[in-house]
Amino acid sequence: MDLQDEILIPTPIETVYAALNDPEILQDSIPGCEELIKHSDTELEAKVTLKIGPVKARFNGNVTLNPEDPPRRFSLTGEGSGGAAGFAKGGATVELEQQPDGQTLLRYQARAEIGGKLAQLGSRLIQGTAKKLAAKFFSNFSEAVQVRENS
Amino acid sequence: MNDMTPDRDDRIANLKGMGCARKRVEDVRFTQGKGNYVDDIKLAGMLHGDFVRSPYAHARVKSINTDAALALPGVIAVLTAKDLEPLNLHWMPTLAGDKQMVLADGKVLFQGQEVAFVVAEDRYIAADAVELVEVEYEDLPVLTDPFAALQSDVVLREDLAGQDSGAHGPRRHHNHIFLWEEGDKDATEQVLDSAEVVAEEMIYYHRTHPCPLETCGAVASMDKVNGKLTLWGTFQAPHVVRTVASLLSGIEEHNIRVVSPDIGGGFGNKVGVYPGYICSIVASIVTGRPVKWVEDRMENLMATAFARDYWMQGKIAATKDGKITGLWCHVTADHGAFDACADPTKFPAGFFHICTGSYDIPVAYVGVDGVYTNKAPGGVAYRCSFRVTEAAYFIERMIEVLAIELGMDAAELRAKNFIRADQFPYTSALGWEYDSGDYHTAWTKALDAVDYAGLRREQADRVAAFKRGETRKLMGIGLTHFTEIVGAGPVKNCDILGMGMFDSCEIRIHPTGSAIARLGTISQGQGHATTFAQILATEIGIPADSITIEEGDTDTAPYGLGTYGSRSTPVAGAATAMAGRKIRAKAQMIAAYLLEVHDNDVEFDIDRFVVKGVPERFKTMKEIAYAAYNQAIPGIEPGLEAVSYYDPPNMTYPFGAYICVMELDVDTGEHEIRQFYALDDCGTRINPMVIEGQVHGGLTEALAIAMGQEIAYDEMGNCKTGTLMDFFLPTAWETPNYTTDHTETPSPHHPIGAKGVGESPNVGGVPAFSNAVHDAFRAFGLRHAHMPHDHWRIWKIANQLGLHG
Incomplete structure (x- = not known):
């Protein structure tokens, strides 16, 4: 499954990049995220509860960040296990571009492999759900970044 | 004899024998929701089993942690391969001469494979506990294409490593099972080489699934007082299941009773032996309580026989x-x-x-x-x-x-x-x-x-x-x-696990002229209770409506290889006719005695024996049945019963x-x-x-x-x-x-x-x-x-x- 999109965030690139590395903001932004622990600058552990179609599961996942060209570009890989519900693994590349009006354009390309019951039951729903979750994440994220900026 | 014709037609019609579009006797209960399927069986103190299944198609199982599942109130046990190993039941033989994991032993080889078996007080607790079993996997390269599998370095069956031959001869690659050949290869290739026209094509018959409306399931009940195991299940071959269960468990065969109740479609899906049966039996032996396992639709489609x-x-x-x-x-x-x-x-x-x-x-x-x-x-x-x-x-x-x-x-x-x-x-x-x-x-x-x-x-x-x-x-x-x-089939070349593929019928005629016949087969919707009674009606002259057909209980039915491959009518149907002819032979002797003529002087006529050439002198099958039980006939044992084991010639x-x-x-x-x-x-x-x-x-x-x-x-x-x-x-x-x-x-x-x-x-x-x-x-x-x-x-x-x- 491939996902790609872009979104405008009304804050400067440095703020956006810093927020993308802030476990608190990430935890607040990721839909269903119950816990996000930062083990190091590049290693994160997350517990996320997701519902895709008829399958609801708590995922334990590990994410590794690769800051390729901060603050303009980084990539990440991750994998998560939802027990009986299945598993997911994948990666994403995120690019940030400072806009003349002070906003930041965030572009991402993600690729995921899904296995287990999720893939079986959710296959018709998974692309749509993933898109919805990504959109939700970025709207939450954009909001959190602005709150941070204004506080 | 023209005046006899209407009477003959009535007598034939009354039998509802072969050729009659008799309504299915089973449908009275099926159409009213009164069937009795495995999931209808409810026993006192019965526990429920459910499987933890692999989400991976190929992975090493690094650890299984059952603590959280066992801590859930209502969970009685969680079985893993380690628990089955001391009983040597973590693997089981397949019908094809291979062996199969009952529960994942070190690795999993297909998505949906059975990893652990949870036993709980009710079905809901069992399902909840399945979610709590933590299995750590390390995924391995997946092979879903048989052509690629034959080229790949990835070894799927590590348990067979180094075995260059299997149940059906040499294996030329670690993912190869057998090469089976028939016919004249050289002569065929010569014909192809010199033919005027050759058409060549790759024809793929895709993977599908029998998908019976009722999924597979079993209820195992080990009675520790009398040492007897009763196993109800969706079995197309209950007698074979009893023999396999005895060989695997070491319980003597007379102490195992296998019952196939009503079955909601089989289509081949219910011929094999599945891990669910083994786990239910083991769980019942371990807990001393009956254990039911019934799979859901997804489990049926992804894990039972395709x-x-x-x-x-x-x-x-x-x-x-x-x-x-x-x-x-x-x-x-x-x-x-x-x-x-x-x-x-x-x-x-x-x-x-x-x-x-x-x-x-x-x-x-x-x-x-x-x-x-x-x-x-x-x-x-x-x-x-x-x-x-x-x-x-x-x-x-x-x-x-x-x-x-x-x-x-x-x-x-x-x-x-x-x-x-x-x-x-x-x-x-x-x-x-x-x-x-x-x-x-x-x-x-x-x-x-x-x-x-x-x-x-x-x-x-x-x-x-x-x-x-x-x-x-x-x-x-x-x-x-x-x-x-x-x-299938002639015992000379057809067997399953060494058991020849004959089939059987046992008939008892009751004193009042009705009857019960038991067969080694088991209907899954085919209508045996209707059609086998029709065969008998024609063979022995007792109306089909007065004949009960019973199958599927190994304590009462004669041994048979079951129902699949359109074998019931060719094999058990033949046994039924042959057993019917034994009944008729004895009835002929009884009739001759009652009519005070020689055996050869009476002949069978629809529902009676008549004295040859004197049709007004006769004894009906009903009269003969009564005499068989109530009259001392010199040289003839009382009763009217017969058994036939039929080994088809072709x-x-x-x-x-x-x-x-x-x-x-x-x-x-x-x-x-x-x-x-x-x-x-x-x-x-x-x-x-x-x-x-x-x-x-x-x-x-x-x-x-x-x-x-x-x-x-x-x-x-x-x-x-x-x-x-x-x-x-x-x-x-x-x-x-x-x-x-x-x-x-x-x-x-x-x-x-x-x-x-x-x-x-x-x-x-x-x-x-x-x-x-x-x-x-x-x-x-x-x-x-x-x-x-x-x-x-x-x-x-x-x-x-x-x-x-």
């Missing part, structure tokens, strides 16, 4: 004028993670070598390579005799491809090559002795019934109209003439001619079946209504398989068709009207001449539907396209042929 998955490379040789001179076939057979095919032991590819079909082919060769992949195990005979639907599909597609190669009409090509009626008994190039047949008569009847010539004219007009842009619909005429091989060879007329929408890929004509010759017809029901059901399953039903995997080994959202089961909406017809060529070696019919419509139906799709596009250059022909794939054919402009 059917087909045969890649059939074919070459067929002929003269320019269409006389077939040779047939060559190599199959790459995807067996999944374990070789759990349900075939007679000596036939690892079943009876696939019936693939010369209805044709007189002088020389042929078949080679089948069995291959391991990361898919569910199985390879059962889904509403067909062992691999016979694969064989019929193969030859009926090859005939069509050859017709294209020759530029010949496919109906004419068939007729030119049929085995003639005067050639029976006919020995095929691959070694089968066809018992009887009259293919030309059936074929001509079928072609006339649909006005074949008229259909071809209409089709030519349609093609012309399409080319002029006046229509977007094409018309296909799907032809099939199939020959089946059923009724298989039976039902055949049929099917014609499907289909309309295809080139732009949407949708199909409409305009007409379906099915002529079946199943020998002597016991109950025409039951036959018609069987044909309708089988054709609908054939429609499903040909037009959309499949078990599909993605490259990660995810089973993408684990629910009825994705796995096509036709409803009344998709099911067309069928016209049934028949000819009657009795089997010369069967006591009543019957051949079996339940599977013919699936065997013949699949090529008929598929050939109709192909035929619609023949004028535009299509040779072959793989099934299933769902809307998307039909659209794709049209697209690839450039029909979308």
Whole structure:
């Protein structure tokens, strides 16, 4: 499954990049995220509860960040296990571009492999759900970044 | 004797014997929801089991943590391979001479494989606890393609490492199971090399699943006081299950009672032994309480026995004028993670070598390579005799491809090559002795019934109209003439786990002239209680309505090999007739005594014995039964009972001619079946209504398989068709009207001449539907396209042929 999109965030690139590395903001932004622990600058552990179609599961996942060209570009890989519900693994590349009006354009390309019951039951729903979750994440994220900026 | 005629007709009608369209006695309870299925069994203190299954298609199991599951109130036990190992039950033998993990032992080999078995106070707690079992996996490379598996360095079956031979001979690669060959390879290749015309094609019969409405399940109850294990389950072969359970568990066979209650469809899916049965038994022994396990739909589709998955490379040789001179076939057979095919032991590819079909082919060769992949195990005979639907599909597609190669009409090509009626008994190039047949008569009847010539004219007009842009619909005429091989089988060459494939019937006539007959088979919807009573009614002159048929309880029924492969009528039906004849022989002696004449001076007449030439002097079977129990007859034991174990001398060879007329929408890929004509010759017809029901059901399953039903995997080994959202089961909406017809060529070696019919419509139906799709596009250059022909794939054919402009 491939996902790609872009979104405008009304804050400067440095703020956006810093927020993308802030476990608190990430935890607040990721839909269903119950816990996000930062083990190091590049290693994160997350517990996320997701519902895709008829399958609801708590995922334990590990994410590794690769800051390729901060603050303009980084990539990440991750994998998560939802027990009986299945598993997911994948990666994403995120690019940030400072806009003349002070906003930041965030572009991402993600690729995921899904296995287990999720893939079986959710296959018709998974692309749509993933898109919805990504959109939700970025709207939450954009909001959190602005709150941070204004506080 | 004219004045006797009405009386005779009444007496025959009263019996409701063979040939009568007797209503199914089972349906009274089935249509009222009063059936008694495994899940209806509720015992005091019964526990419920549920499986932790692998989400991975291939992974190492690094650890299993059951603490959280065991801590859940109501959870009694969680079994893993480690718990089964001391009992040597962590692996079990398969019917195909391989072995299979009961619970994951170090690794998992297909998605949905059983990893742990949770036992809890109720079904809901068990399901919750499954979620709490933590399994750590390390994923391994996945092989879902049998051709790639044979080239890959990845070893699927590490337990077989270094074993260069298996149950069916040498293995040439670590993912290879066997190579099985039949026929004359050199002679066939010589014919191909020098042939005037050779047609070659790869024919794939995709992976599908029997998908019975009732899934598999079992209830095990170990009575520790008297040491007796009772096992209720969805078993197509209850006696075999008892023997296997005894061999595996060490419990003596007399202390095991296996009961198959009502079964909601089997279609081959319920022949094998599944981990759920073993785990239920072990859990009951461990807990001392009854344990029920019933799988859900997803589990059934992704983990229990699939059917087909045969890649059939074919070459067929002929003269320019269409006389077939040779047939060559190599199959790459995807067996999944374990070789759990349900075939007679000596036939690892079943009876696939019936693939010369209805044709007189002088020389042929078949080679089948069995291959391991990361898919569910199985390879059962889904509403067909062992691999016979694969064989019929193969030859009926090859005939069509050859017709294209020759530029010949496919109906004419068939007729030119049929085995003639005067050639029976006919020995095929691959070694089968066809018992009887009259293919030309059936074929001509079928072609006339649909006005074949008229259909071809209409089709030519349609093609012309399409080319002029006046229509977007094409018309296909799907032809099939199939020959089946059923009724396994002669003990000399057919066995399952060493048990010869005879079958049995035991009859007790009660003093008042009614009767009970018990058989070694088990109905899963076939209507045995109706039809076997009809056989007996005709044989012993007791009305079918006064005969109870009972099957499926190993404590009471005689030993038999069960119901699959259309074997019940050819084998147990024969046993029934033979046991009936023993009853009749004794009844004759009793009648002679009562009538005070010599045994040879009485003869059987419908429902009585009469003194020859003096029809007014007679004793009815009812009177004879009463005398058998209540009168001291010199030299004759009291009672009227008989048992027959029938070892068939040969298989039976039902055949049929099917014609499907289909309309295809080139732009949407949708199909409409305009007409379906099915002529079946199943020998002597016991109950025409039951036959018609069987044909309708089988054709609908054939429609499903040909037009959309499949078990599909993605490259990660995810089973993408684990629910009825994705796995096509036709409803009344998709099911067309069928016209049934028949000819009657009795089997010369069967006591009543019957051949079996339940599977013919699936065997013949699949090529008929598929050939109709192909035929619609023949004028535009299509040779072959793989099934299933769902809307998307039909659209794709049209697209690839450039029909979308």
